Amino acid sequence: MSHNTIRTEATDPMCLGADEIRVLLTDAPWSRFAVMGDSIAKGIGDPSPGYETSSWADRVAAGLKAVRPNVSYLNTGRMGATSAQVLDEQLQTVLDFEPDLVHITFGGNDLWLPDADLDAMARNIETAFASVQRSGAQISTIALADVFIDRRMQPMRDRISHLNDVTRGLAAKYDAVLVDLWEHPLRLRPDLMSADQIHFTMSGYAVVASEMVRALHDRLARLAQQAPLY
Structure with missing residues (x-):
């Protein structure tokens, strides 16, 4: 697609259509989906012309819900x-919601603190992962995109990279579904960021949702391959 072409959700090559999503999630077993964390978990951002504000x-x-109409959904983002507040408040x-699928994304707000304690941040994130795993729910998470092009943002870029390393390590340890956006081509789009540049x-969220659906489908396919044959 040329740079002069007006992109919409229906024509965006990175976005899945509703029918594609239904096909990929046809065998999804989850009926109680929870999301916890910060503004990324909540999905704060500016509207985009041609895209649903969602x-x-x-x-x-x-x-x-398209494949299981009885799905319940909770978002406490x-x-x-901060990571401590997520543990205390969410x-x-x-x-208590008793979810079977939980998305965990937080830690970024700790990085903006002048006295940021990265070790405490990592411990707090792991506390959430461990607690959710003990409940029996499947975990999903996101490694953040490398959108820090300005050299003045290099210190924050390094901190985000560290947060991503923590996230990747915990995803591996707790068998979480991981969407890694660090080098995703989405990061190069000039209209990706909201006015706050955060x-x-x-x-962008439309693409993130599509990537999460793909990742959940891949997890289901892997589990199907591992299922015993009788």
């Missing part, structure tokens, strides 16, 4: 929440 998590929930609420626009 967060990535809301889109995934809609995809799950809050803009500005974790028990999510566990959050994706809705067009």
Whole structure:
């Protein structure tokens, strides 16, 4: 698609259509989907012309409901929440919801603190992963995109890279479904970022939702291959 072509959700090659999502999630067993974390978990961002104003998590929930109409959905994500606040304010609420699929994304707000304690951040994220795993729910998570082109943002880029390393390590340890956006071509789109230069626009979240659906489908396919034959 040329740079002069007006892209919409219907023509975006990175976005799945509703029918494609239904096919990929046809065998999804989850009926209680919870999302916890910060503004990325919540899906805060500016509208995008030609795209539905809907967060990535809301889109995934809609995809799950399309194949299982009885799916329940809870999103406790809050803009500005630090890792300690997520544990204090959200974790028990999510566990009380008794979900079977939980998305965990937080830690970024810790990185903006002048006295950021990266070790404490990592411990807090692992506490969430471990608690959710003990509940029996499948975990999903995201490694953030490399959108820090300006050299002045290099210190934050290094911190985000560290957060991603923590996320990848925990995803492997707790068998979480991981969508790794660090080198995703989405990051190169000039209309990706909201005016605050922190959050994706809705067009970006549409792609994130599609990648999460693909990742969940891949997990289901892997589990099907591992299932015993009788």
